[in-house]
Amino acid sequence: MSQKPYLNVGAGRVILPAPKPAHYGLIPDGVCDYALWVNADRNAQPGIDVVEDLFTFPWSFEDNSFDGILFSHFLEHCPHEIRLVSEMPIVNDIPLRPVERKTADRLRSMQDGWFALMYEAWRVCTPGSLIHILSPYAWSDGAVTDPTHTRLLTPASFTHSMQPDPNAPFAYATGGLHLVMDEPPRVNLTPAFQHLAGQPERLQQALNTQINVAYEFYVRLRVIK
């Protein structure tokens, strides 16, 4: 069949499709309503279709398996080390899986666990797919104080080394993934800065210079293949 499901990465207790949860406000209407979802998490809970640690690689999904991905408050937990599914200690009874030498070499050659994760997302998506990302905004209490957060993210994190660029001053090993942000990012503002919602220039200045201006952001990436 031509249409593929969407992948809900690190679904937790939000099993899709479902009415859009209130805390998904920045995610466009209709995404949560898409009829076909694969809900994946490393904890087996009601509604989880695939029990897998998605911070280990490669993912079990074939290339071009999905027409979209949702990362909701997932990416900020991504480890820096590249963990292969053949080597990780068993967690939650998730069995180890063998990995081909070629695949292992490719993954290990990547610059950071970040690129291994984004590469896997790119790999399992069909061309033109959309990757929806919701994450805490870096310069906010929520992003900084959670001890499980391994990295601080802003929308700019998704324009850095996300596509081939022969003119880049540095060449991170990304596996050749190609993702582009195809619409402006959106942010949720803290109450003290709600008044800047309709003033994009002042808002950007505040985001560049102050903390706790935004607590969450949404970006949408298009898969280019």
Next chain:
Amino acid sequence: MRILIHAIHYPVCSARYAVDAFKRLGHEVYHIGEETGRNIWGMQVPAEYEWKQDSGYIAWVSKDLKFDLNIVMDSHSSVLDNHGFKFVEEPVVVWGVDSHVRDYRRPYFNAYFLAHKSVSIQPYDENTFWLPCAYDPVAFPPSPIPWEQREYDVCCLGFMYERRWKIVNAMREAGLKVVAGCGMVYDQYRDIHHNSRVALVSSFNHDLPIRTFEGAGMGCAVLSDETPDLRWLDPQAPIVQCMGDPDGVVRLMVEEAQRLQSEPEVAEACQQWAASHTWDHRAQVIVNWFTARNGGAA
């Protein structure tokens, strides 16, 4: 007859079905309009579903080809307010499936064929005719899957506003296996219906949507809320309608969905009923109007 259909070229739209219907009836059909590519409903569908305008665009602009009939099949102002229609000699009619939310009236249209009657916001006059929605029997044939082997008890495919989720969740809590959501088109939409016993249709406007005919045509038992136009169209239609206060309707729909699981004859009756409600039948009405207008010549 040579027909030119004007519509925005979404991957999924009634105009696309109409083009195929007129062609099956043996007419020469062209279509023109803005192309949206793979985009619809805030998502992208596979590239194979893109709909591109054909050489009708060039024919319309260059006037090399003379059309017998123009049919406007879009409610967007960019189509309805095309002032080029003022200078067209041949008739221009509207075939509107959104008459429950749109008023199509413009000075340069000769007739209106509207899909909704009791919930129409456009009044009916001597040039306005009721032409209900329908389904495409080629794109959505009857299910080949035996009743007992279908995977889903109920399917509800479409934009999921709150009321639909309420009904779906109530059905799931009652133990029914329900597939629900939006974004499915053509093959996937068809395959899910083929694998379902009951097609749930709930429209907040109480209109008679395309989905009713498609679900019936694909061999599902169609479960709907109150639809006045259906009683106008055919009081004997085997579509199961649930009426009452909103919460009562939810309870009733759950009960009916459970009952219909063991009544494949209802689905068979729906399928036979839908055979007379295809886009081809609707297209023929417009052809008949044109023929009568031309004194019997088509």
